[in-house]
Amino acid sequence: MQHLSPFETVSIWAVFFVSWLGLAYGLFLVNQVKSKDMGDDKMRKVWNAIRDGANAYLKKQLKVIAPWIVILTFVLFFSVYLVPPTEDAKIRFEGMSDQNIVLLLGFGRAIAFVMGAVFSLLVGQIGMRMAVQANIRVAQASRSSFSESLKIAYRAGTITGMLTDGLGLLGGTVIFMYFGTAAPDALLGFGFGGTLLALFMRVGGGIYTKAADVGADLVGKV
Incomplete structure (x- = not known):
């Protein structure tokens, strides 16, 4: 973390620590949700069908997104020739030739892009799987206690938030730790x-949710 002030260095380490706290709390909530009762056999039969549908959607989503990740990784690498290194980057890597700085930042942007994409994909995959895990437990808990069912639902929803904040802060601080004042060049990726x-997941998830709503309407009419 060269060329950063002592306050900036301490702040980055503090954020790095907070990111791990967020991830640890998210893992704690996962265990909390999965420890709850899943109900009787009839409920599990319906839940298994919902789980199979969710898994099929997630697998298809991954197949569609993966090629784009590969293509855009190369685009981000070569983007350094269109968006040249900043003066801060040249100061951070002083002593290196301009060509080497360009290559370093190109790799930095590409790797940062992959890291951001993987983190985002993890949040989406884990978040939806935990939503599926929670729905049957919320339904079972609501049979005896509205308060308990609400707690389970909130905990399941909080998992996605903790993962989003934790992984986002973790990725950003790791980039700052290596690139220092040149971090904005890599944070772009x-x-x-x-x-x-x-x-991608917002649009795809919206379609999936709409299909579920239509299915629920049809069940009500039948």
Whole structure:
């Protein structure tokens, strides 16, 4: 973390520590949710069908997104020739030739993009799987206690938030730790990777949710 002030260095380490706290709390909530009762055999039969549908959607989503990750990784690598290194980057890596700085930042952007995409994909995959795990437990808990069912639902939803914050802060601080004042050059890739995958999952998840609503309406009419 060269060329950073003592306050900036301490702040980065503090954020790094907080990111791990968020991830640890998310893991704690996963165990909390999965420890709850899953109900009787009839409930599990319906839940198994929901789980199979969710797993099929997640697998298809991964197949669609994976090629785009590969293509855009190369695009982000070569983007350094369109968006040249900043003056801060040249100062951070002083002593290196301009060509080597360009190559280093190109690899940095590409790796940061992959890291952002993988983190975003992890949040989406784990978040949806935990939602599936929670729905049967919420239904079972609601048979005896509204308060308990609400707690399970909130805990399941909080998992996605903790993973989003934890992985986002972790990725950003790791980039700052290596690149120092040149971090904005690499953060471009990290932010693009995270938001791109979030966009894919937002659109795909909306379609999946709409299909579930239509199915529920048909069941009610039948």
